[in-house]
Amino acid sequence: MNFEDTPQEAAFRAEARAFLSANAQPKTDTAPHQETEAEYILRAKAWQKLKADHGWACLSYPSEYGGRGATSMENIIWGQEEGKFDVPVGPYAIGLGMCGPTMIAYAGEEHLKERIPRMVEGVDIWxxxxxxxxxxxxxxxxxxxxxxxxxxxxxxxxxxxxxxxxxxxxxxxxxxxxxxxxxxxxxxxxxxxxxxxxxxxxxxxxxxxxxxxxxxxxxxxxxxxxxxxxxxxxxxxxxxxxLMNERLAVGDAGGADAPHLLELAQRIMIDGEPAIKSRAVREKLATWHCEKAGLRNTKYRVMSALSQGKTPGPENSITKVVSASKLQDVSSFAIDLMDMGGVMLGREGQEELDGKLFHGSFLGAPGMRIAGGTDEILRNIIAERVLGLPQDVRVDKGIPFNEVEQGN
Missing domain, CATH: 2.40.110.10 (Butyryl-CoA Dehydrogenase, subunit A, domain 2)
Structure with missing residues (x-):
């Protein structure tokens, strides 16, 4: 694997970083601004339009539809840099990451000219x-x-x-x-x-x-x-x-991770000492740190393939199946570590931030283990297409749909 940007990729990264620094605020650990869903969507529309106006929206889309015709590697670099800033991208993730590429692959020219630019500019959400x-x-x-x-x-x-x-x-x-x-x-x-x-x-x-x-x-x-x-x-x-584009669009399960737990363990006390001094806590932290490193290297493998003009294989499924379960485990352990305070929300100061981060991650993790392919589906993909193991038995293979026995 090559961990370094090529000169062209480094120049692209610097250009992206300059635009973001001039137009957005870096992410911080302070409590997020409270806003309604409608306010968030309006802010997302404004950010998408700003990107489109400056040539930073839907980089990999063809230029004739409002994109930039950028490489897959440049698209990943943009995602890395944009992820460091507090910008609202959620409402467009599915449309731009999954619906747009499907339309470009199959829709007629008339529909592409009408629908894709509106998607790129943030007018329509899909x-x-x-x-x-x-x-x-x-x-x-x-x-x-x-x-x-x-x-x-x-x-x-x-x-x-x-x-x-x-x-x-x-x-x-x-x-x-x-x-x-x-x-x-x-x-x-x-x-x-x-x-x-x-x-x-x-x-x-x-x-x-x-x-x-x-x-x-x-x-x-x-x-x-x-x-x-x-x-x-x-x-x-x-x-x-x-679905192939969904695997790339879903990616990591964002939220609480090992660094957040490390910071918490330095503040939480167990038997009069910081929790970080507990061997059991350190063992958990070491395990999740190793998983985080493994995920990072898996992503580097995908990035290296893209940088060399190759198509990433089904091993990309590893990222989500590991990160989603890790998110649930880390947030559950953090809530336990906070003892009775771990079940409380709405307190002031640092405790409120802890609650929002770890509770939000814990309650959102089960959905992440389903969205974009369940754990079981992804493990089957890894087993069959990465490890070369036999396929699951399918009793309905080749049978007309109206003759397949349906569960009650």
């Missing part, structure tokens, strides 16, 4: 309508139906866990068009206006108190055939394009 109550990890088991009606398709069904659907303008959607085909074969893919008649969005209340994702119901929703992506029945192929 979501991904994939998971269903009976088709989460096994996406091809989806049951949302589409039926041809002249130049339109009629959509009926339900999606779930759709992040940001309640504030999104457009979405990408995979549906079942032929129930008599094998489950991976009878799918068709679309993009649609989220304000279309018949689309109902119901936010889901999460354990953290937030409502970031939603149930979405489709009742006789009409989508013009010209908004179909890929051939009829070829929706699984289109979905794989989205």
């Amino acid at each position: 979501c991904q309508l994939f998971s269903e109550p009976g088709a989460g990890s096994d996406l091809a088991n989806l049951r949302t139906r589409c039926e041809r009606d002249g130049d339109d398709w009629i959509i009926n069904g339900q999606k779930i866990w759709t992040s940001g659907a309640h504030f999104c303008d457009w979405g990408i959607l995979v549906t079942r068009s032929d129930p008599t085909a094998a489950k991976h074969k009878g799918l068709t893919f679309f993009f649609l206006d989220m304000k279309s008649p018949g689309v109902e969005i119901r936010p889901i209340k999460q354990i953290s108190g937030d409502s970031n994702f939603n149930e979405v119901y489709f009742t006789d929703v009409r989508i013009p055939d010209h908004q179909r992506l890929g051939a009829v029945g070829d929706g699984w192929k289109v979905s794989l394009t989205t």
